[in-house]
Amino acid sequence: MVTxxxxxxKLELNCGQTSSEISNAFRxxxxxxxxxxxxxxxxxxxxxFLHRFLEKRPGKGWTSTVExxxxxxxxxxxxxxxxxxxxxxxxxxxVEVEDDGWGTSGTKTAKVQPRDRMELSCLWxxxxxxxxSRTIGCAPIVHREVKEGxxxxxxxxxxxxxMVSSTAPATSLMEILKGAVGRQVGDVAAAVLxxxxxxxxxxxxxxxxxxxxxxxxHITLVYTKAATQGTFETFxxxxxxxxxxxxxxxxxxxxxxxxWDKRDKLRNVHSGLEGKHGVGMGEVALVEGxxxxxxxxxxxxxxxxxxxxxxxxQTIVSWFRQQGYTETEVPTHKEIQKCLVxxxxxxxxxxxxxxxxxxxxxxxxxxxxxxxxxxxVSVSQGADLSSKARELMVHFxxxxxxxxxxxxxxxxxxxxxAWDEGTGDCRWLILxxxxxxxxxxxxxxxxxxxxxxxxxxxxxxxxxxxCLPQRPEEHI
Numbered sequence: 059m060v061t062x063x064x065x066x067x068k069l070e071l072n073c074g075q076t077s078s079e080i081s082n083a084f085r086x087x088x089x090x091x092x093x094x095x096x097x098x099x100x101x102x103x104x105x106x107f108l109h110r111f112l113e114k115r116p117g118k119g120w121t122s123t124v125e126x127x128x129x130x131x132x133x134x135x136x137x138x139x140x141x142x143x144x145x146x147x148x149x150x151x152x153v154e155v156e157d158d159g160w161g162t163s164g165t166k167t168a169k170v171q172p173r174d175r176m177e178l179s180c181l182w183x184x185x186x187x188x189x190x191s192r193t194i195g196c197a198p199i200v201h202r203e204v205k206e207g208x209x210x211x212x213x214x215x216x217x218x219x220x221m222v223s224s225t226a227p228a229t230s231l232m233e234i235l236k237g238a239v240g241r242q243v244g245d246v247a248a249a250v251l252x253x254x255x256x257x258x259x260x261x262x263x264x265x266x267x268x269x270x271x272x273x274x275x276h277i278t279l280v281y282t283k284a285a286t287q288g289t290f291e292t293f294x295x296x297x298x299x300x301x302x303x304x305x306x307x308x309x310x311x312x313x314x315x316x317x318w319d320k321r322d323k324l325r326n327v328h329s330g331l332e333g334k335h336g337v338g339m340g341e342v343a344l345v346e347g348x349x350x351x352x353x354x355x356x357x358x359x360x361x362x363x364x365x366x367x368x369x370x371x372q373t374i375v376s377w378f379r380q381q382g383y384t385e386t387e388v389p390t391h392k393e394i395q396k397c398l399v400x401x402x403x404x405x406x407x408x409x410x411x412x413x414x415x416x417x418x419x420x421x422x423x424x425x426x427x428x429x430x431x432x433x434x435v436s437v438s439q440g441a442d443l444s445s446k447a448r449e450l451m452v453h454f455x456x457x458x459x460x461x462x463x464x465x466x467x468x469x470x471x472x473x474x475x476a477w478d479e480g481t482g483d484c485r486w487l488i489l490x491x492x493x494x495x496x497x498x499x500x501x502x503x504x505x506x507x508x509x510x511x512x513x514x515x516x517x518x519x520x521x522x523x524x525c526l527p528q529r530p531e532e533h534i
Contacts, residue, residue: 267316
């Protein structure tokens, strides 16, 4: 077993606004992070990782010699013993709770289960006696040079990842942490200097983590805030080629980045249901990538009874946004209505109304707002939907986008299909926008708001039209 380590921090550079001075300042910052000034605080704020250079003591006797060798020691403050393993550190990530006077004396901590990552913060330890092994015992030297020039302050965000064996000594984390932070400072320097060379400007560097589906490890990239998607296209293409990633879809754009921040909406709510379709020997094809579940009553907006197709459209836009195909924000109901009015599909009075929309209007908005083309597949009655199983299989296999389906008075989102060609047995993985409850995945699964549905789910006599959004081609 391995543990994913994430270390965060906020550093800063103050230097002259020239390439040489910025380069020197970044080099000094890397050395500073890697020396005993650089310390790390474990989440829970109970354990600090300190390190120091060890001085070689001279041997006894007039023939002894002392060879200069850089050795370091890691010391953990706040632990019971120094020989802990990495997995034993989890118990120190819980925040201690002081007793309120009514219980037992002392402090109490809850039992902590290992999570998907262990987080630390980067700190400065200015009380350490040496910056590098070469300055042990040296007096400081101040160099003052008076000259005219432009100076700059560059924020250096730290959000670095590392991997370590869960059974490795906890003290071995110091090398992982120093290496991860030092490399990231170098990556930030490269991004800043690249923008300075190309545009003559300096903007805030931003760190992004990616986990492409076909790759077994994370990728961390640094983009400057002023850079557009086109700025780094050649750079992204080279990484795609180096890691044998597909060249026909974006995987390393800002919107592809994973986020560990808490969100107000659920993502990929079908996870865990993939194999529960009940079609014995059938084939299964599912949505690819990440989407956000949009449903009735979200965002403090009451659309119960009329907004299901709007919510399905929002889910589809979220998919294109999170796959990096568009920077368009997920539209509100009013913005969707205004878009349809602007293209002449609806009259002005449509804006602010509670009128339904269908799959055709969904396709119009996707094309206008996101530049996405769609295919449309229809059946004259719900009883015939199984006849379109092969087309849905091909769609999810080649495109992988969520499908909006409208029929009668209801709209739903199709996330996948299971089909046995021999028996004709078919099931659809449905994401239901009519849900009005809280963002509770257990309730959504248990009550069937996301789940596999059989032929009887559909209105057997109603006309159905499906909007099958297509991936834009040759995007990286």
